[in-house]
Amino acid sequence: MSESGQRRYSLGAIVLHWVLALALAFQLSLGMGLDDLGRSGFAQFQLHKSIGIAILVLSLLRLIWRLAHKRPDALEGGFNGFLAKAVHAGLYLFMIGAPLTGWLLVSTETVKVPTLLFGTVPWPHLPAPHSVNGFAHLSHAVLGWLGMALILLHVAGAVRHQWLLRDNLMARMAPARGLWLLLALLLPVGWALGVMEIKKAGPPQTEAETPVAAVAEPIAPAAPAPAPAGEPSNAAVAAPETHAAPPAWTVKPGGTLAFSVTNGADKVRGRFGKWSGDIVFDPDRPEGARIAIQVDLGSASVGDPTQDAMLASADFLDAATHPRATYRSTSIRMVAPNRYAAKGMLSLRGKSRPQDVVFTLSGTGLSRHVEGSAVINRAGFEIGTGEAAAALAPTVQLTFSFDATGRRADSVEK
Ligand code: HEM
Ligand code: HEM
Incomplete structure (x- = not known):
């Protein structure tokens, strides 16, 4: 099949796209809530670190998958086509940069809290000096906000294609026709799960x-x-x-x-x-x-x-x-x-x-x-x-x- 004839992304790309969308939405809402948690939030911090490292691994896998598999041709050229590509590149930067800066941030604290991924896998600290901790904190927060802005632009682009241009772009990112609407719901579901996780930690410390x-x-x-x-x-x-x-x-x-x-x-x-x-x-x-x-x-x-x-x-x-x-x-x-x-x-x-x-x-x-x-x-x-x-x-x-x-x-x- 020629590249231009391909109608949708490969199944691996589709699965990774939606698993990551769910995980990232959860991670963003959990991360935003972490700041307010006191000592009672220990489990939530460990979960944020575990999901964050899982996202890093899956995003790298996704990048490799993207290089190894054919994608359907871009639907649009010109400025809109460029914008879509730039947003996709920015999303990759966010998906890989956010976990890396989070990892750097916990590796450079004065008291280093060990990371046990999902309560079982010990995860090492990066060998970096304490002096980069401020930079790591700032860039982790900035990448979080950048990620949210890019996701909004990305979703706006998808909505534009689906409902204004009516070119059924969403079908390219779904394993079967009609499934895309269900998959798109994974974003609010992930966010809500993050909010629930923060609530579990009890009321924020005053x-x-x-x-x-x-x-x-x-x-x-x-x-x-x-x-x-x-x-x-x-x-x-x-x-x-x-x-x-x-x-x-x-x-x-x-x-x-x-x-x-x-x-x-x-x-x-x-x-x-x-x-x-x-x-x-x-x-x-x-x-x-x-x-x-x-x-x-x-x-x-x-x-x-x-x-x-x-x-x-x-x-x-x-x-x-x-x-x-x-x-x-x-x-x-x-x-x-x-x-x-x-x-x-x-x-x-x-x-x-x-x-x-x-x-x-x-x-x-x-x-x-x-x-x-x-x-x-x-x-x-x-x-x-x-x-x-x-x-x-x-x-x-x-x-x-x-x-x-x-x-x-x-x-x-x-
Ligand atoms: C955290 C959330 C999301 C991230 C990080 C993300 C990331 C990406 C990336 C990087 C691509 C480019 C695919 C590639 O070439 O590898 C892509 C494609 C796509 N995404 Fe998302 N996405 C997210 C959520 C969504 C949502 C909620 C929708 C639908 C409402 C959506 C719809 C699409 C579609 C239709 C494509 C294919 C675009 C095309 O063929 O030009 N994505 N996404
Ligand atoms: C894609 C992955 C990740 C995303 C989207 C993400 C997102 C966020 C966000 C939005 C915040 C709140 C930032 C603020 O406003 O101050 C945050 C905080 C935090 N994140 Fe992440 N994070 C990710 C991965 C990680 C990883 C892998 C680690 C550690 C191994 C980590 C450790 C932390 C810590 C310790 C905080 C609290 C920082 C503070 O004291 O304010 N994050 N994260």
Whole structure:
């Protein structure tokens, strides 16, 4: 059969055209919704990556197929014919460029979230530096918008042929007459499936719920620190008889608990949005002090939902199994005026290890500002043992800063 006599595209081209139309419509609506998702969107991010890589493979296959198989002759020449060809070329650029820039974007994040295609096939990261991450983000978004504009032009072209010129162009992209209308519906179906997938992730996180924007939200206090034998269990009155009881302190909202860790040539910085403290402490007699801090591990955030989901995952903080970390001081001493060194136990991911913390106080009386730090050894808690943490330094720097108001034991209600 001569090329001009061919009435429709080869079956392989037709199948790939419509499978890709469905997948791309789904991918575009899912991608647009990703931005609003918080940590709850981890599964949707993984799905977006899986479908995206599948699109890359199918698009390359389609390009090879196109070069290897005859196509029906163009129906139009001139400007309209040129426009149709340009849009087709642009669509190929979009179909291949969008997944490549998406892949580049996830490969150059500071915390690299591993990609497991459809939950089973491990997919590598591209060996590219973090400096190209901004470019990858921008070009991924621009290609998304370009793709949508081209699809609209493409559909407008198809409508023009079908209903204005009445040359039955659509039959060229359908395996049988009449089927084209059904196939064209795959575009809105794909889009609707993407919207449904985003809805599955639950309501988008509001600004106030986004951990990075939140500040030292109190969480329900954990069980009180076990009192040493012989002491009354009410911390507020637990003081040596010879002195007035040390004051109990309330952490005021607005404090920060931040972490940073070196990752290759970068530094990953983040915060815990939810944490609280039970503090009984006399700045002049720190020996009798007891400090217990509870940290909601699921509130850890580096400011990016995908990376946050990974931080909370079993590879790192394992927030699902052990939602909280607790620190309990065992002894505190003054090392310089207003400067203290605490020894204690840190419980994290089901493991308890000795942990030193240093802090300084400013202010006077029962209104103080606290600043401090600690260096945490990741290995002791088995944080980050997988491939994603290969470039992470062994220690994590923790810093905190908050205001606290004290109450003397005699003014504390029982
Ligand atoms: C994401 C959506 C879509 C993409 C990426 C896409 C892409 C393409 C590409 C690249 C071609 C050129 C074929 C080739 O030479 O390889 C093509 C042809 C065609 N497409 Fe689409 N398409 C999409 C959706 C649609 C829809 C919704 C319709 C119908 C309403 C449609 C109708 C057609 C027709 C009729 C042709 C043949 C054009 C001709 O023979 O000149 N496409 N499409
Ligand atoms: C044809 C394939 C793809 C299409 C059409 C597509 C489309 C989109 C769109 C429209 C967005 C929203 C962009 C914005 O407005 O910020 C997006 C976001 C995203 N895409 Fe894709 N994508 C594709 C493939 C991929 C692949 C293969 C990956 C990774 C392996 C990926 C990773 C991401 C990520 C991580 C985001 C969120 C970016 C952010 O933080 O805003 N995408 N995608």
